[in-house]
Amino acid sequence: MRVGAPDERRAKLAPPPATNEHVRKSMQGNKGKNTKPEMLVRARLRAAGLTGYRLQWKVPGRPDIAWPGKRVALFINGCFWHRHEGCPYATTPKSHVEYWVVKFDRNVERDERNLQALREAGWTVHVIWECQLKKKAIDATMAELLPLLAEELGKTLAAPPCSAHT
Numbered sequence: 396m397r398v399g400a401p402d403e404r405r406a407k408l409a410p411p412p413a414t415n416e417h418v419r420k421s422m423q424g425n426k427g428k429n430t431k432p433e434m435l436v437r438a439r440l441r442a443a444g445l446t447g448y449r450l451q452w453k454v455p456g457r458p459d460i461a462w463p464g465k466r467v468a469l470f471i472n473g474c475f476w477h478r479h480e481g482c483p484y485a486t487t488p489k490s491h492v493e494y495w496v497v498k499f500d501r502n503v504e505r506d507e508r509n510l511q512a513l514r515e516a517g518w519t520v521h522v523i524w525e526c527q528l529k530k531k532a533i534d535a536t537m538a539e540l541l542p543l544l545a546e547e548l549g550k551t552l553a554a555p556p557c558s559a560h561t
């Protein structure tokens with residue numbers, strides 16, 4: 396019996412103290428629902444008439460936003476934690492590198508597993524990255540996403556996605 400092993404692994408992966416402001420903010424920004432990016436997306440969805448979604452629906456990966464009846468899921472991923480490829484926000488802290496690399500690898504693997512499980516269960520899955528919701532990018536992001544969602548949900552967009560309305 397190797398009772399000690401899992402604990403040792405966990406202990407090794409205890410989070411290091413946040414080494415700088417960016418890391419601290421990122422760590423705080425990773426806490427569950429009602430984060431700022433999610434609120435932004437939800438406001439746009441409501442404005443477009445794409446309501447009826449559920450938050451953190453209990454399927455693999457707990458999608459931030461889901462329309463279970465239509466099996467449409469939307470993940471809003473932080474670039475830092477979920478390792479947005481090639482994104483300037485997906486930095487790696489300079490200290491405790493080993494910890495972060497293991498942690499990030501796990502996050503990416505978990506995300507991939509969850510997406511695959513959802514798709515196999517017949518879900519249509521969208522992943523939106525936090526950087527795509529920055530002020531300069533959000534209009535373009537939503538202009539692309541909203542018509543897709545409307546089609547998948549069998550709904551008509553309430554208004555064209557236009558920045559003049561926000």
Ligand SMILES: [Zn+2]
Pocket residue numbers: 474479482483484485524525526527
């Ligand atoms: Zn990004």
